[in-house]
Amino acid sequence: MNARVLYTARDGVAELRLHRPEKKNALDLAMYEEISEAIGRASADPQVRCLLLGGQPGAFCAGNDIDVFLDEAVDIVPPILRFMNALQAFEGPVVAAVGGPAIGVGATMLLHCDLVYAAASARFQFPFASLGICPEFGSSMLLAQRCGYQRAAELLLLCEVAGAERMRELGLVNQVLPDAELENHARDRALRLAAMPAQAQRAVKAMMRRGGGQSLPELFQREMNEVARMMRSDEAREVFTAFLARKKPVETTT
Numbered sequence: 001m002n003a004r005v006l007y008t009a010r011d012g013v014a015e016l017r018l019h020r021p022e023k024k025n026a027l028d029l030a031m032y033e034e035i036s037e038a039i040g041r042a043s044a045d046p047q048v049r050c051l052l053l054g055g056q057p058g059a060f061c062a063g064n065d066i067d068v069f070l071d072e073a074v075d076i077v078p079p080i081l082r083f084m085n086a087l088q089a090f091e092g093p094v095v096a097a098v099g100g101p102a103i104g105v106g107a108t109m110l111l112h113c114d115l116v117y118a119a120a121s122a123r124f125q126f127p128f129a130s131l132g133i134c135p136e137f138g139s140s141m142l143l144a145q146r147c148g149y150q151r152a153a154e155l156l157l158l159c160e161v162a163g164a165e166r167m168r169e170l171g172l173v174n175q176v177l178p179d180a181e182l183e184n185h186a187r188d189r190a191l192r193l194a195a196m197p198a199q200a201q202r203a204v205k206a207m208m209r210r211g212g213g214q215s216l217p218e219l220f221q222r223e224m225n226e227v228a229r230m231m232r233s234d235e236a237r238e239v240f241t242a243f244l245a246r247k248k249p250v251e252t253t254t
């Protein structure tokens, strides 16, 4: 199988690019493992100082693969937790370049990036409640902390789709760029970060992220236990099935 997480490291920047364009970069369990490995590889490389996360033109990440949600046989929790913990534990700065949809975990992973740049075409959604499940990756706590409870409720309870400019207003995106400029801009910022004193960058990041007293890995575990329970519920399975069936031709009996 072709790699669906592309990894390159140059000039102190490890670039991780999701590459499953035919599914808008929806993440199945093997992809979670690939991303975790790639982050591990970056963490273990003393030359790497900064991580740059990206998708494909027109798709950052459409979230968890809903097909996987419907598969009773798989335990989604361990691979997803490995990914979350790997990203959260990366000590250097993480930059994200978001074009097209960033939905579900595609949006929540951004809360663990230090600088987020969005193309004007980017669209963000935290659709968990509308799917019959609950948020993950610390977002129930982090969104309210970052943009205020009322605004977080619009995102997490109403599940509103937010454009790039709205996300910038909410303080969840640093800058909105014309689509054609996104990648160069994000890479330029990643290179700038990689050229700075690495130890200081790590110390500042650790200080900024400390506080609140809540252990994120413990919160991740609690949330994922709930997600795993809720995704088996009738209401969630009805929504997943309806999504996957929505474009299939209607069967007719003659």
Ligand code: COA
Residues within 6 Å of the ligand: 022, 023, 024, 026, 062, 063, 064, 065, 066, 067, 101, 103, 104, 105, 127, 128, 131, 244, 247
């Ligand atoms: N899981 C599984 N398949 C997905 C997916 C997901 N999260 N997101 C997209 N896909 C698939 C579509 O089913 C479609 O597959 P097909 O070509 O075999 O029919 C393909 O990716 C392209 O998606 P499509 O919906 O045709 O593209 P679009 O540009 O019209 O819309 C999205 C893109 C991302 C807005 C839309 O696909 C979407 O809403 N996806 C679901 C996102 C979601 O709820 N994720 C959260 C899960 S927790």
